[in-house]
Amino acid sequence: MKNTIELTIAGTDFKFNVTPTAHGDYVDAISRGTISAASHNFVMRTIDDSQKEQFKKLLEDSPGAPLQVAAALRAEYSPELTITVKK
8 A cells, every 4th residue: 555645845745655664663763762763764754755955955954854754654654543441
């Protein structure tokens, strides 16, 4: 399963191809406390190949952007579920 998510970032539309493996690797990495590196790796692994260079430039000019982009991708890919425990 691959989920293409399109985000408008600083006025430009970017497509990300999020897979269960990429998402799982990201969640595993952030659980180990490597949030900045995990976020950067996640967004760079999932950005559409045709936009990779343009996206790299945006990241160079925008400190903290990988964290924001990764959060938006994760929220869209894995939305919050309402879970209730019945007794």
